[in-house]
Amino acid sequence: MMLTALGLMSGTSLDGVDVALIETDGKQVKAFGPSGYRPYSPAERNLLRQALSEAVHLAQRDARPGVLAEAERAVTLAHAEAVAAFVAQNRMKPEDIDIVGFHGQTVLHRPEKRLTVQIGDAPALARAIHIPVMHDFRAADVEAGGQGAPFVPVYHRALAHSLEREGPIIVVNIGGVSNITYIDGNDTLIACDTGPGNALLDDFMYRTMNQAFDADGKLAALGKADEAWIARALELPFFVSPPPKSLDRNDFAALKLGDVLPADGAATLTAFTAAAIARIIPLLPRRPRSWIVCGGGxxxxxxxxxxxxxxxxATVEAAEAVGWASDAxxxxxxxxxxxxxxxxLPLSYPGTTGVPMPMTGGVIARP
Ligand SMILES: Nc1ncnc2c1ncn2[C@@H]1O[C@H](COP(=O)(O)OP(=O)(O)OP(=O)(O)O)[C@@H](O)[C@H]1O
Ligand SMILES: CC(=O)N[C@H]1[C@@H]2OC[C@@H](O2)[C@@H](O)[C@@H]1O[C@H](C)C(=O)O
Structure with missing residues (x-):
């Protein structure tokens, strides 16, 4: 049975809520619908940054001490607004949508402690938008001993199915954190986080230039990357470990650049992201031939x-170049x-999150 599914993602970049509609039976994508975006205001972004720093002390996934309760309300409200605007703009009715997939906002990811925390109140969202909401995608995987991330690989596989590119194909998502999906024929699906995405660079741009990000990479293009710094950073055990593996947004926050010119700092952090992504090559069964890059990066x-x-x-193409809507x-x-x-159906596999067996997941909240 085909379903009209609306996906909602608030990623580690803390930039806003992405909204996208698809028609799918859960195996193939029959059609892409419209997409939308509801940015977080500077005040909401600050609240989320604060929530992330307070969340490091969490021991239970449903606890909301301190600023986390307020942040959760803000996340839920932003998603409800995003859906309301999307439905109105596309002249739809809530009944036109069978299911909403609500990721929430990750504030802490500690799979080794079987803990991954996404804030966002799904029952409240379902009541506000009058559509059933599926949420808590990562919990079952982490409880079963999986990494709890990345979860997009099954979707990357569905997209890559109709792509005429020489394999192995690798899809890279450069969001706040970067992750890859390696696809070789129908049988091999391997995935993991690779290291930083834009988060370190965004945080550096915010600190030194008071800008949210390095638009088009212009500042980094003017600087010189510190290759010795990058080589040292790549010696961290994370980069040497084979997949599956996953990261918390702030896992590399302790890496300090020292006193550098803004352009050189931006160049170094940009090159570090690229080098960390490429560092996955020797950890894969075969060398990828076709790279497709999505996400804001x-x-x-x-x-x-x-x-x-x-x-x-190997070829490196932006997702747009192969007809995919990168941001959606x-x-x-x-x-x-x-x-x-x-x-x-399974959401994660031993090859994607290291879960012992293919695992379904998600919890439904009805209006
Ligand atoms: N024009 C641009 N030039 C350079 N960088 C950009 C541009 N547009 C977006 N970005 C970068 O992409 C980031 C947003 O990426 P994206 O929306 O894929 O992240 P996310 O979904 O929040 O993260 P994740 O995939 O980790 O959950 C911005 O924070 C910025 O760093
Ligand atoms: C715990 C968590 O939210 N992880 C995110 C994050 O952002 C990118 C990378 O790290 C990826 O592992 C994951 O998001 C995508 C959507 C995923 O699960 O595939």
Whole structure:
């Protein structure tokens, strides 16, 4: 049965809520619908930054001490507004949508402690938008001993199915954190986080330039990357470990650049992201031939160029170039995952999160 699924994603970049509609049976994507975006205001972003720093002390996934309760209300409200605006703009009615896939906002990810925390009140959202909401996608995986991330690989596989590119194909998402999906034929699906995405660079841009990000990679293009710093950073055990593996947004926050010019700092952090992504190559069964880059980092030309320089003769294309809507992919993925969850299909696999067996997931909240 085909479902109309609306996916909602609030990623680690803390930039806003992505919304995207797809028609799917949970196995294939029959059609892409419209997408939308509801940015967080500067005040909401600050609240989320504060929530992330307070969340490091959490021991239970449903506890909301301190600022976390207020942050959760803000996240829920922003999502309700995002859906209301989307439905109105596209002249839809709530009944036109079968299921909403609501990721929430990750504030802490500690799979080794079987703990991953996404804030966002799904029952309240379902009541506000009058549509069933599937949420808590990562919990069952982490409880079963999986990494709890990444979860988009099943969707990347569905997208790559109709792509005529030489394999192995690797889909890279450069969001706040970067993650890859490695697809070789129908049987091999391997995935993991690779290291920083834009988060370190965004935090640096915010501190030194009072800007949210390095638009198009312009500042980094003017600087010189500190290759020795990058080589040292890549010696951290995370980069040497084979997949599956996953990260918390702030896992690399302790890496300090020292006193550098803004352009050199931006160049170093951009090159670090690219080098960390390419560091996955020797940890894969075969060398990828085709790289497809999605997420906000696909818009950073310097980042794409730095990745090209590190992947040998393989091709590197932005998702848009192969006809995918780069900014909507993660939101589409959570619509797809909601449809799969409804049908009891696996969301994660031993090769994607290290969970002992293929695992379905998601919890439903009805209006
Ligand atoms: N034009 C641009 N030039 C350079 N960088 C950009 C541009 N547009 C977006 N970005 C970067 O992309 C980031 C947002 O990416 P995206 O929306 O994929 O992240 P996310 O979904 O929050 O993260 P994650 O995938 O980790 O959950 C911004 O914070 C910024 O760093
Ligand atoms: C715990 C968590 O929210 N992780 C995010 C984060 O952002 C990118 C990367 O780290 C990825 O592992 C994941 O998001 C995507 C949507 C995923 O699960 O595939």
């Amino acid at each position: 696909a818009r950073n030309r310097t980042m794409l160029q730095m990745l090209r320089e590190r992947v040998g003769s 992919i993660e939101a589409q993925a959570f619509g797809f995952l909601a449809a799969r969850g409804l049908k009891g």
